[in-house]
Amino acid sequence: MILLSTAQVMRGCDVELAEHYNAFITEMLSELFSAGYYNEQKRAMTEFVSADSKSISGPKSRLINPGHAIEGAWFIMAEALYRKDDAMLKKALNIIEWSMESGWDKECGGLYSFIDIEGKPAEQLEWDMKLWWPQTEGIIANVLAWRITGDEKYKTWFEMLHSYAFEHFCDDEHGEWYGYLHRDGSVSNTLKGNLFKGPYHLPRMLILSSELLLGNAPVVSSLLNI
Secondary structure, eight states: OOHHHHHHHHHHHOOGGHHHHHHHHHHHHHHHTTTSSSEEETTEEEEEEOSSOOOSSHHHHHOOOOOHHHHHHHHHHHHHHHHHHHHHHHHHHHHHHHHHHBBTTTOOOOSSOOEEETTTSSOOOTTOOOOHHHHHHHHHHHHHHEEEEEEEHHHHHHHHHHHHHHHEEEEEEETTTTTTOOTTTTTEEEOOOOOSSOOSSHHHHHHHHHHHHTTOOHHHHHHHOO
């Protein structure tokens, strides 16, 4: 996922090597879709597959990280726009739909950190916590999907995520966002920066989603490297 995004950025920075990065991206996406991560039967983008692309068993075979899946989906959407590839776009939209349907906490709101796709107990003790970054990636992915397709369900999901995130993560008194919430939306830890929470997910969401909502096509194209 990170390699895909990095290659997209590098392609936009170095036009002379664009075909090199295109080939690299093609190889990565081919592996992603053929190795079993993208699973239409499970309606999920799984975190783990075996090295030989054969099915694996146990908790890892059922592990879904909604934030990772949705973040990867909008990278794939951007690539689909770049290549004008409707089939690739459809797969990206599927990932968003699957991840929102299974990853959204229908009782308390927000995206879970981890879920077991079969509804069994997840191994991760923090599985039901709400972290800042899955919500930010969900906002980007859904507003982008809405702008591309015009489908109101993405608008609805965007508004759900936006309302939840700004109500629960934002520190109205001192600014910035908290990073870690309990399932019920209460703050688990008041720190706003650490080894994992840096100036990455939140600023990117604020900039990109704002430009998408404003319809600023040149800026959006630059930010998406398309």
